[in-house]
Every structure is written in C-alpha cells, then in structure tokens.
Amino acid sequence: DQQVKQNSPSLSVQEGRISILNCDYTNSMFDYFLWYKKYPAEGPTFLISISSIKDKNEDGRFTVFLNKSAKHLSLHIVPSQPGDSAVYFCAARASGNTGKLIFGQGTTLQVKP
Amino acid sequence: GAGVSQSPSNKVTEKGKDVELRCDPISGHTALYWYRQRLGQGLEFLIYFQGNSAPDKSGLPSDRFSAERTGESVSTLTIQRTQQEDSAVYLCASSPGTGYTEAFFGQGTRLTVV
Numbered sequence: 001d002q003q004v005k006q007n008s009p010s011l012s013v014q015e016g017r018i019s020i021l022n023c024d025y026t027n028s029m030f031d032y033f034l035w036y037k038k039y040p041a042e043g044p045t046f047l048i049s050i051s052s053i054k055d056k057n058e059d060g061r062f063t064v065f066l067n068k069s070a071k072h073l074s075l076h077i078v079p080s081q082p083g084d085s086a087v088y089f090c091a092a093r094a095s096g097n098t099g100k101l102i103f104g105q106g107t108t109l110q111v112k113p
Numbered sequence: 114g115a116g117v118s119q120s121p122s123n124k125v126t127e128k129g130k131d132v133e134l135r136c137d138p139i140s141g142h143t144a145l146y147w148y149r150q151r152l153g154q155g156l157e158f159l160i161y162f163q164g165n166s167a168p169d170k171s172g173l174p175s176d177r178f179s180a181e182r183t184g185e186s187v188s189t190l191t192i193q194r195t196q197q198e199d200s201a202v203y204l205c206a207s208s209p210g211t212g213y214t215e216a217f218f219g220q221g222t223r224l225t226v227v
Contacts, residue, residue: 004155006155032214034214034215036218041220042221043117043204043218043219043220043221044156044218045218046216046217049214049215089155091156093214098161098163098168098169099144099161099214099216100146100158101156101216102158103148103156104155105154105155
C-alpha cells in the first residue's frame with residue numbers, strides 16, 4: 001500500500017512563476033513531513049520539513065503547507081528558478097521515532113527560462 | 114567525513130552473482146538507513162541501523178538481502194544470487210540519532226544485473 005503519494009509525475013513552470021508540488025498520505029500517525037530534492041546521479045538533499053502540529057513552514061523561496069484533515073501537503077516555490085529543476089520527493093516519518101522515512105514516487109519539476 | 118560516501122558508484126553484475134555495497138556515513142551519526150530506488154519509482158526503505166544493531170529490517174525484500182554495520186560506522190549491504198529485479202539505485206543515509214528528522218543521503222550505487 002502506498003502510504004505517501006505524489007500523483008503528478010511531472011510539472012513544468014515558467015521561470016519567476018510559482019511551482020506547487022502536491023503530496024497525499026494515508027497514515028494519520030505520521031508526525032513529520034519532509035521534502036527532498038534530487039538531481040540526476042546525486043543523492044536526495046533535504047529541502048524543508050514540517051511538524052504535524054503545524055500547518056505552515058517557510059524557508060526563503062520554499063513554503064510547505066500541511067492540511068491534516070485532508071491528509072495533504074504541498075510545497076510552494078516562488079519565484080521558481082531554472083536551478084530548481086529536479087525531482088522532488090515528499091516523505092513522511094513513520095511513528096515509533098526510528099527516523100524511518102516513507103517516500104512518495106517523486107515529481108519531476110522543470111523550470112523553463 | 115564531510116558527507117555520506119557510497120561505493121562503488123556503479124556496479125554491473127551477472128545474474129546469480131553476489132554483490133556487496135558499501136556505505137560510509139557521516140562521522141558520529143548513529144542512525145544509518147538503506148533505501149532502494151527502482152526506475153521511475155520512489156525510495157523504498159530496506160533497513161535501519163541504530164549503532165551496530167538493526168531494529169528494523171522490515172524492508173528487506175527477501176532472504177537474499179542482508180546488511181551489517183560495524184564500529185558504529187561502515188555498513189555493507191549484501192545481495193546474494195542477484196536477480197534482474199534487483200537492478201536499482203541503492204541509497205544510504207545517516208542521521209545524528211533516531212530523534213532527528215532529517216537524513217543525509219549518499220550519492221547512491223547504481224546496480225545493474227544482466
């Protein structure tokens with residue numbers, strides 16, 4: 001069963017506009033949600049996270065929103081830059097505090113100059 | 114070390130052979146994770162180490178897969194009698210401890226079974 005889902009395999013936006021990447025989850029016991037960015041031939045790098053007790057976290061151009069009732073989170077990038085082009089993974093921390101992360105399938109973002 | 118280091122970066126092996134993948138975590142990180150990413154899919158959890166013990170092996174796909182960690186440092190993932198479906202990028206991550214939310218990933222080992 002896919003506990004974390006990213007239903008859009010790809011997204012293309014124009015430079016300077018907003019990018020919105022979406023993620024849905026099924027397990028209400030997840031206590032932390034993270035976004036990772038991955039360039040080809042590199043490992044994922046941490047981008048931003050949010051605790052389940054919050055509904056928004058902002059870091060520069062990146063903002064993550066959490067809607068617990070809908071079991072939905074989104075990553076907003078504004079303004080988008082060509083260097084943001086990468087695969088973005090949504091991840092959730094499993095209960096039990098082991099640090100184990102459950103990942104979505106990823107969304108490939110292309111920011112066009 | 115400065116970051117998580119994995120070796121080899123690429124490995125091509127014949128079906129039925131055994132392979133060993135190595136991970137050097139960030140120095141001082143007590144938690145270590147192995148994940149697998151098959152083509153077009155997300156990251157799939159394999160195993161988690163806290164120190165040298167593995168309290169969660171739930172993601173290992175079969176008994177052909179095993180992993181160990183020594184000296185609370187280096188970890189080796191071994192795949193015996195490799196099959197074509199084992200072809201994937203194997204990623205290692207480490208973090209300072211289990212209460213830490215962010216994990217730091219290595220660049221991965223691309224395994225191709227022919």
